[in-house]
Amino acid sequence: MDMQVAKKKLGLKERYSVMTRGLDWTPSYQKMEDIYPYIAYEGIKIHDWDKWEDPFRLTMDAYWKYQAEKERKLYAIIDAFNQNNGHLNVTDARYINTVKLFISGISPLEYVAHRGFAHAGRAFPGPGPRVACLMQSLDEIRHAQTQVHAISNYNKYYNGMHDFHHMHDRVWFLSVPKSFFDDAITAGPFEFMVSIGFSFEYVLTNLLFVPFVSGAAYNGDMGTMTFGFSAQSDEARHMTLGLEVIKFILEQDPANVPIVQRWIDKWTWRGYRVLTLVAMMMDYMLPKRTMSWKEAWEVYFEENGGALFKDLARYGIKMPKCAEQIALEKDHLSHQAWSTFYNYAAAANFHTWMPDEDEMAWLSAKYPNSFDKHYRPRYEFWREQAAKGNRFYNKTLPMLCQTCQIPMLFTEPGDPTKICYREVDYKGDKYHFCSDHCKEIFEHEPEKYVQAWLPVHQIYQGNCFPEGTDPTVEGFDALGAVLKYYNLEHGRDNLDFDISEDKKNFAEWRGQATKNI
Amino acid sequence: MQIDLRTVTIKPLRQTFDNIARRIGGDKPASRYQEGTLDMQQTANFHYRPTWDPEHDIYDASRTAIRMADWYAFKDPRQFYYGAYTMARAKQQDTAEANFDFVENRGLAATLPESVRDTVLKLLLPLRHVAWGSNMNNASVCAYSYGTGFSQPHIYQAMDQLGIAQYLTRVGLLLGDVESLDEAKRAWMEDDAWQGLRRYVEDSFVIKDPVELFVAQNVALDGLLYPLVYETIVDDVLSSQGGTAVAMLTQFMTDWFAETRKWVDATVKIAAAESPENKEVMARWLSQWRDRSASALLPVARIALGNRSDEVLAEVVQQFNARMAKAGVTL
Numbered sequence: 034m035d036m037q038v039a040k041k042k043l044g045l046k047e048r049y050s051v052m053t054r055g056l057d058w059t060p061s062y063q064k065m066e067d068i069y070p071y072i073a074y075e076g077i078k079i080h081d082w083d084k085w086e087d088p089f090r091l092t093m094d095a096y097w098k099y100q101a102e103k104e105r106k107l108y109a110i111i112d113a114f115n116q117n118n119g120h121l122n123v124t125d126a127r128y129i130n131t132v133k134l135f136i137s138g139i140s141p142l143e144y145v146a147h148r149g150f151a152h153a154g155r156a157f158p159g160p161g162p163r164v165a166c167l168m169q170s171l172d173e174i175r176h177a178q179t180q181v182h183a184i185s186n187y188n189k190y191y192n193g194m195h196d197f198h199h200m201h202d203r204v205w206f207l208s209v210p211k212s213f214f215d216d217a218i219t220a221g222p223f224e225f226m227v228s229i230g231f232s233f234e235y236v237l238t239n240l241l242f243v244p245f246v247s248g249a250a251y252n253g254d255m256g257t258m259t260f261g262f263s264a265q266s267d268e269a270r271h272m273t274l275g276l277e278v279i280k281f282i283l284e285q286d287p288a289n290v291p292i293v294q295r296w297i298d299k300w301t302w303r304g305y306r307v308l309t310l311v312a313m314m315m316d317y318m319l320p321k322r323t324m325s326w327k328e329a330w331e332v333y334f335e336e337n338g339g340a341l342f343k344d345l346a347r348y349g350i351k352m353p354k355c356a357e358q359i360a361l362e363k364d365h366l367s368h369q370a371w372s373t374f375y376n377y378a379a380a381a382n383f384h385t386w387m388p389d390e391d392e393m394a395w396l397s398a399k400y401p402n403s404f405d406k407h408y409r410p411r412y413e414f415w416r417e418q419a420a421k422g423n424r425f426y427n428k429t430l431p432m433l434c435q436t437c438q439i440p441m442l443f444t445e446p447g448d449p450t451k452i453c454y455r456e457v458d459y460k461g462d463k464y465h466f467c468s469d470h471c472k473e474i475f476e477h478e479p480e481k482y483v484q485a486w487l488p489v490h491q492i493y494q495g496n497c498f499p500e501g502t503d504p505t506v507e508g509f510d511a512l513g514a515v516l517k518y519y520n521l522e523h524g525r526d527n528l529d530f531d532i533s534e535d536k537k538n539f540a541e542w543r544g545q546a547t548k549n550i
Numbered sequence: 551m552q553i554d555l556r557t558v559t560i561k562p563l564r565q566t567f568d569n570i571a572r573r574i575g576g577d578k579p580a581s582r583y584q585e586g587t588l589d590m591q592q593t594a595n596f597h598y599r600p601t602w603d604p605e606h607d608i609y610d611a612s613r614t615a616i617r618m619a620d621w622y623a624f625k626d627p628r629q630f631y632y633g634a635y636t637m638a639r640a641k642q643q644d645t646a647e648a649n650f651d652f653v654e655n656r657g658l659a660a661t662l663p664e665s666v667r668d669t670v671l672k673l674l675l676p677l678r679h680v681a682w683g684s685n686m687n688n689a690s691v692c693a694y695s696y697g698t699g700f701s702q703p704h705i706y707q708a709m710d711q712l713g714i715a716q717y718l719t720r721v722g723l724l725l726g727d728v729e730s731l732d733e734a735k736r737a738w739m740e741d742d743a744w745q746g747l748r749r750y751v752e753d754s755f756v757i758k759d760p761v762e763l764f765v766a767q768n769v770a771l772d773g774l775l776y777p778l779v780y781e782t783i784v785d786d787v788l789s790s791q792g793g794t795a796v797a798m799l800t801q802f803m804t805d806w807f808a809e810t811r812k813w814v815d816a817t818v819k820i821a822a823a824e825s826p827e828n829k830e831v832m833a834r835w836l837s838q839w840r841d842r843s844a845s846a847l848l849p850v851a852r853i854a855l856g857n858r859s860d861e862v863l864a865e866v867v868q869q870f871n872a873r874m875a876k877a878g879v880t881l
Binding site: 043047051052055056057058060061062063067068070071074092093094096097098100101102104105107108116117118141144145147148151152154155156160163164167168170171174175177178179181182185188189190191192194195196197198199201202203208211212215216218219220221222481482484485486491520538542545546 | 562564567585592593601608609632633636637642646647682686692698701710716717728731739748749755
């Protein structure tokens with residue numbers, strides 16, 4: 034036997050490199066452009082995939098070990114929460130509407146992210162980004178599933194989430210988050226990475242994921258909180274990947290800078306419009322508030338985002354110009370959104386209500402420039418009307434923005450008394466927009482956005498009734514037919530919280546669990 | 551004796567989500583696999599066509615020649631959702647870690663006969679690249695196939711294959727060094743013995759039909775490669791030559807194949823049982839890719855088996871045919 038020669042010990046970086054990049058080779062039996070057909074058409078130039086810096090060095094064995102540990106803990110807590118009727122410990126039953134919004138609006142997006150990162154990982158010829166993307170793809174199916182599993186128990190006791198997959202594909206306001214992710218996954222792989230990896234995960238995560246999880250923590254929802262905390266270390270990895278992607282693309286070629294800038298502008302705005310739902314959730318739907326939407330925007334975007342864009346300035350990247358308009362809207366966004374949902378409570382899968390006196394005082398304090406002047410009088414009027422038995426449900430259909438698909442509810446920047454309308458003529462048709470930014474996004478890719486499946490248009494075209502419906506019969510109940518198509522149960526899933534079965538059951542069950550009756 | 555712990559019981563309004571109830575025949579408690587899998591993929595009212603594939607919807611069943619009335623007919627017999635999957639792999643990972651420690655701590659690598667060590671480096675190390683190719687192919691199937699019942703196991707398979715490529719890398723570093731990995735890559739790129747297999751893998755990269763890609767990669771290639779290399783060459787031939795330590799280092803692959811083939815078989819069976827047309831397409835793909843796989847693997851088998859290669863490979867093919875016959879496709 035030979036003398037054993039001490040082997041050269043590999044450093045972490047070198048070791049990770051042989052575990053990933055070392056596996057790759059340059060093919061010769063098939064052409065690169067046939068193997069990686071989606072990599073050129075966006076105009077992004079990559080000269081050297083090896084310049085990619087791995088943002089984290091996690092081999093699969095370590096991944097399995099670490100993630101399995103987290104899963105064991107997570108499911109143990111979910112089981113305990115369920116067994117103890119943990120849902121009865123939330124602040125009050127209104128909170129559960131946040132959970133409905135989350136499972137029908139957000140969880141299905143985690144699934145799209147899973148498929149989208151599988152697609153992006155497959156599309157990139159560089160082994161570094163491929164491994165990072167595929168690991169994220171795997172994490173995202175985790176998030177989709179742990180959310181469904183955690184919320185499954187709520188579905189057993191409360192209404193509105195019983196057919197959330199079906200609703201996500203159909204219900205009018207859910208086309209807002211859905212079209213956002215459809216937009217991202219149908220873009221090229223580089224734009225997908227900028228839209229989801231950077232704009233969504235890096236810039237906006239603290240305004241989307243965090244408010245829901247913090248809201249759960251503040252409102253005694255241990256089930257939802259636990260999956261949030263359990264996903265935290267995954268999210269940290271995703272954020273690191275998002276930032277690395279941007280830096281890598283920008284460093285590869287100066288011609289990439291204007292393309293990336295346009296994507297950042299577009300996706301910051303697109304993301305922000307989706308956050309309209311989060312804004313109203315934070316200011317209205319959490320019985321125990323964590324912070325106001327305005328405060329969250331100031332801390333997480335204006336301060337943290339400001340620092341980020343300062344850092345990116347050396348690549349020639351500027352703060353997205355929409356930030357100015359967002360700053361003007363921050364005093365109004367959540368109130369305008371909540372008013373709209375209060376109006377359309379008959380057609381949504383969660384309940385709405387008017388804030389009580391304490392909550393109105395909180396809103397006045399958080400929004401001194403806008404609430405008392407523009408929104409309080411409206412709410413007081415609606416509250417009076419409801420007290421008289423005239424709770425108002427709007428049964429007509431609103432005009433939607435062709436890009437973000439939100440009803441035209443936003444006001445002119447700087448004038449909260451006037452609704453903002455923009456329009457574009459394209460190939461003989463007129464398209465409507467909520468803002469200059471949504472209009473610009475359309476104008477840059479009209480062929481894409483004319484395809485949008487706009488719920489209101491679809492209803493008017495007769496595409497949102499159960500099969501066999503005849504809308505021409507006398508006394509045809511359009512809303513009823515649409516609700517059937519949504520599989521939304523009138524009187525249980527929708528309408529005002531005050532008259533809801535949720536409210537009644539929660540009070541009864543809580544009594545049963547805490548009193549000797 | 552039974553103790554009676556009391557909890558407050560509240561009667562739930564429903565047992566599961568409506569989509570699950572529709573599929574499992576009524577409102578009954580559903581498993582986590584079911585709630586985490588069924589209808590997870592969006593099916594209706596997509597907003598835009600992919601700019602990278604304008605002929606299809608984001609998820610589009612017509613990307614494959616296989617036709618299914620319901621893509622959720624595909625079920626994973628392992629019932630893997632993410633949690634069940636990672637916990638299963640973490641356990642195997644524990645065993646693999648203990649095996650590597652055992653071999654390392656007792657200096658077993660140094661006691662391997664030279665010929666065994668040499669065979670391992672020559673045979674196993676280029677397979678890192680095959681596993682890496684499979685990682686990419688399975689990502690592809692996950693991205694472009696239809697329905698979570700079918701697509702989900704492919705992300706697990708993709709990451710498993712990355713793990714296998716990494717275990718093989720560790721075997722290389724334990725029995726050799728970085729130069730051994732470089733040498734294996736050179737062989738993969740240049741040596742005649744590997745060119746058939748490399749061509750097979752590169753040709754599979756351009757398969758557009760996700761179910762055909764599943765067949766080429768997970769059924770035909772792995773279905774011959776794993777029984778040949780791990781079950782036969784490592785576990786039998788090398789072990790009998792004093793190479794038991796090697797079998798410890800590749801136990802993950804042996805166990806993994808025994809487990810994943812159950813899902814592969816179930817998938818083949820469900821696709822073929824759907825219709826005579828499906829069965830015909832599956833049979834065509836299976837025999838075509840099996841033949842290519844067998845001829846690509848023959849020169850690789852020779853590295854360890856010499857003139858017994860034809861005979862051993864023929865046996866492996868025969869077992870494969872029997873396996874497929876059991877899954878309902880006679881080749």
